[in-house]
Amino acid sequence: MIQHFPILSIMVLFLGAFLVVLVGRSRIARTAVVSAAVLTSFALMVALIKPVMIDGQIISYWMGNWAPVSGYAIGIGIEVDALSLFFGLLVSLAVMLSGFYSFKYITQDDSPDLFFTLYLMLAGGVMGIVLSGDLFNIFVMLEVMTFAAVALTAFRSWNPNAREAAFKYLVVGSLGSTFVLLGTALVYGQCHTLNLAQISGLLSVNGINPTMTFAFALLFTGFGVKAFMTPFHPIAADAHAAAPSSVSVLISGVFTKTGVYGIIRVSYFLFKSMGMSSMQTGLVFIGCVSMFVCVTMALNQHDFKRLLAFHSISQIGYILTSLGLCSAIGIAGGLYHAINHTLFKGLLFLTAGAVLYATGTTKLEKLGGLARRMPQTAALFMVGAFSISGIPPFNGFVSKWMIYQAAYEKAAETGSIGYAFVTVIAVVTSVLTLASFVKVGQSVFFGELPVELENVKETPLSMRIPMWIMAALCLLTGVLPGLMQQYIINPAVRATLDYKGYIDAMMGEGYAAAHLADTVPLAEAKYTFAGAWNPAFWLVLFVIVLLGVTVAMMIGKSGRGAATAIADDKHDTFFGGEKNTFSQVGGGDLFWGFKYNFRRYLNVMGNAHSGVVNDYVTWGVIDLALIIVYCFIFM
Secondary structure (H helix, E strand, O other): OHHHHHHHHHHHHHHHHHHHHHHOOOHHHHHHHHHHHHHHHHHHHHHOHHHHHHOOOOEEEEHHHOOOEOOEOOOOEEEEOHHHHHHHHHHHHHHHHHHHHHHHHHHHOOOHHHHHHHHHHHHHHHHHHHHEOEHHHHHHHHHHHHHHHHHHHOOOOOOHHHHHHHHHHHHHHHHHHHHHHHHHHHHHHHHOOOEHHHHHHHHHHHOOOHHHHHHHHHHHHHHHHHOOOOOOOHHHHHHHHHOOHHHHHHHHHHHHHHHHHHHHHHHHHHOOHHHOHHHHHHHHHHHHHHHHHHHHHHHOOOEHHHHHHHHHHHHHHHHHHHHHOOOHHHHHHHHHHHHHHHHHHHHHHHHHHHHHHHHOOOEHHHOOOHHHOOHHHHHHHHHHHHHHOOOOOOHHHHHHHHHHHHHHHHHHHHOOHHHHHHHHHHHHHHHHHHHHHHHHHHHHHOOOOOHHHOOOOOOOHHHHHHHHHHHHHHHHHHHOHHHHHHHHHHHHHHHHHOHHHHHHHHHOOOHHHHHOOOOOOOOOOOOOOOOOOOHHHHHHHHHHHHHHHHHHHHHHHHOOOOOOOOOOOOOOOOEOOOOOOEOOOOOOOHHHHHHHHOHHHHHHHHHHOOOOHHHHHHHHHHHHHHHHHHHHHHO
């Protein structure tokens, strides 16, 4: 019976989208349909934890019972190992909580039936990607997901920024889809099959020729677009700023994970390229650039949701970096951070949605003092801010510490100082992340309450419950890392490395042995936290963060320009210059120092983030060309 659970978890979401169209005018019926769809999908994923995560089963399902004929796959297969289930659990959890949040949140918009139809289509597409065992079926679901996300970005069509953001999303997203399609076509031309398991086996026998090297570059770049890795990240900021916040949860916590999942399947499973040190270095480099560039761009934002968008891509950089280290603890750290990113980033986007719902704006200059009127939302924001900044005992600390340790061990193993520098970049990014959220806390929830916001009230209970659940999970996944390792992380790590088991489950016992030249090496998935729970290490981390923030404060207070930012010196530095005009983001505050001392870098990055879609497409084509050249040289 359980072999039907994966396909049912996908189809129930698509069926729900169809039924919402039929009953869309009835709010009660629509709510019932959406609730039933997301709850059922999540329950089916949870039901697979014991057989897949604990017992080690790999579930294969052939659509229409089109099983392999004479050892050749001709049908569409659904296959669920611990890695697929890992991402399936993330998807279904985020979809469920964000859906419940949307019931009240979306009442301020027209056509909620259309919203939930697109919402469930997006959810079904994502679920289809992570559970599919067929490369072309992944592409089809990728297109369903992309076009649903584009439509949801433009859902508030009265906002011209929404239409512009959706257009950019459509163009750049289609570019990524085109890369995936071309890569898939080349793979099919060489292997004459689209089944992931059989492709992996055939590539092990036939080796990687120039055509397949080109295909790898296309697939890697295409999935990189879906993950919004640098330089494909600018469209994420526009999309998040324009889309409803519950959709931002899916784009940030779910949509990007499909790109990460695709990179893992292509790099570790299909082409097995992560066994090459050059490919590890390349992925680590991309991850480090993504984490640092996007956190610096976040510091320069004055819109709550745009700031969160850049942080989202910065955290994806952590995941890619950790996966590129290609060690058991590196993979574990990346997967753990994928869980945490979905939770704390989802929580932060929901708090931003609550602020928008209550005040009608996410502009930092127009907000302030909301903790007095929205104390629960402020407390939830603090949980998310501490989590994403890596402050113990919240979940971000555990996964980031694993990434630091993985980079340190990689440096010791290879004797390369470059990997030690990765740890430095990751810690600096964490410091800048904390500084950025100090800025948001100061601007949105603390300080003086503007007169026009004195009548603001807390959001409805139905919107707060999903946020409290995410906040509780941020804490539980931080204080119970042992359970997370045993039942969720370790099985997914082994599945990432055990492509032999995946191949045999789909193609039949013995297929892998007949097609793999060597025994599949499995890295030991057991590890320790190297003192992560020792108070001395907590103190060291705290001192590092405190020192970074203190230096930033000193720089910010010592530079020129604080006085020139104030037109009327009767008012202190927290006033924008015009009499009786209050601004939480003052000219001489903590963050002016960052902007002043790094003004040349920020000017360059600001000019690069031009907002012109042609520029972003050019970046994408150049990035693809560089990856192709790199692969042909080093792969």
